[in-house]
Amino acid sequence: MDLNELNQIDFNDFGEWPKPIKAVAIGLVCIVLAGLAYHYDTSPQRERLAAEQRAEQAALADLTKKQQKAANLENYRNQLADMEQSFGAMLKQLPNRTEVAALLVDVSQTGLANGLEFELFQPNNEATREFYAELPIQIRVRGQYHDFGRFVSGLAALPRIVTIHNVRIQGGSDKAATDSLQAIVKTYRYLQDEAK
Numbered sequence: 001m002d003l004n005e006l007n008q009i010d011f012n013d014f015g016e017w018p019k020p021i022k023a024v025a026i027g028l029v030c031i032v033l034a035g036l037a038y039h040y041d042t043s044p045q046r047e048r049l050a051a052e053q054r055a056e057q058a059a060l061a062d063l064t065k066k067q068q069k070a071a072n073l074e075n076y077r078n079q080l081a082d083m084e085q086s087f088g089a090m091l092k093q094l095p096n097r098t099e100v101a102a103l104l105v106d107v108s109q110t111g112l113a114n115g116l117e118f119e120l121f122q123p124n125n126e127a128t129r130e131f132y133a134e135l136p137i138q139i140r141v142r143g144q145y146h147d148f149g150r151f152v153s154g155l156a157a158l159p160r161i162v163t164i165h166n167v168r169i170q171g172g173s174d175k176a177a178t179d180s181l182q183a184i185v186k187t188y189r190y191l192q193d194e195a196k
Contacts, residue, residue: 103160103187107137110154116143119180126189133189136165140182145169148181155185162187 017025069076108121120140127134141151148169155162167183 103158103162104137106158106160107139107155107162107185107187110158111139111141111151114143114150114154115147116141116151116181117178120182128191131191133191135187135189137185137187138182139185140180142172142178142180145179148179151181160187 104123108118111118118139118141120138122138124136124138127136141148143151152164155164163186165184165186167181170180170182172178172180
């Protein structure tokens, strides 16, 4: 086959083309059709497959996490029970409204038992928080420095929660052998009783 035969090809009469040219033309048409089929049919399917594989991996990771949680469910339940018990014990350390007066007496007796002389013992207005109320008490006591330490230690040993804030200690004058401690003592009350 020479090049003159290519110039004389009639594109309207495919049946008369030489066999090698028919084979090349059919091959080109097949390649074009395969390319179109891949572009319009196979490529979107491959993209969907990749998306489904990513979703499968995410679901598998989620399943693994849930299996681990399920395997540790009993441990979580035990931990929750321990936390509820601990929380209940802490709530018992918060006095209710009727126990606050007794707690104020305990605070003052702790000071007196440690040799302190109260100059000021002034409960202030209660401040309400989310589930508890805070009762600040301004105190000013006189005594020896080590008595202050025993007093604070005694407050910590009370069966109820008592905290001490804004502590200021001033040394006494030369003739007075006592120092002065000024602070805010806070006690707390659980508010559930009022919600009932």
